[in-house]
Amino acid sequence: AQTVTQSQPEMSVQEAETVTLSCTYDTSESDYYLFWYKQPPSRQMILVIRQEAYKQQNATENRFSVNFQKAAKSFSLKISDSQLGDAAMYFCAYRSGSGSARQLTFGSGTQLTVLP
């Protein structure tokens, strides 16, 4: 079974600075997808960014980018120019590329605080 590990329960960053959240995963599959979801205090799960394992290029969405190291099974999220609205719990998630169900396996989350 696949596992996802987020080793940083809490992180903080100054507004306008850059922060990197870590995620590692364990799988024997070669075809899979990785995601970062944001969960603000409302507890809604909001997709931040996704990465296909077959793509070598790191995904980028505005101020959010990932550093995907397939051999090391590492998938970190970099938030540039941090804003107060970025404060939330961030979950890394894995999804197999095979099988019809394709459910997500989540890490335990990193609580990000943005300091003014």
Place this chain on the structure above:
Amino acid sequence: EPEVTQTPSHQVTQMGQEVILRCVPISNHLYFYWYRQILGQKVEFLVSFYNNEISEKSEIFDDQFSVERPDGSNFTLKIRSTKLEDSAMYFCASRGGLAGTDTQYFGPGTRLTVL
């Protein structure tokens, strides 16, 4: 932009009672999911549903749980006889199922409190 909706936002029930949590997935999506998040813990997969049947379920999804798509738009999760440990946030999610639409979109969740 289409979104997944869930009702109610908060449900309080007595232990042993039945509850039904409702979800309306995005209209052209084919795969539907329920996840659970106990307060302070990670989000856990419960069940996936495709073509009017369960395609995968976790060990959490025991005989107390059932899912249904009664009318082609709603997707429900029923807990037959609630326990204290069922208190959690329940998220519905859906995805398109076609190439390039593998992302799961989540609803806002239903907070279930069992007293």
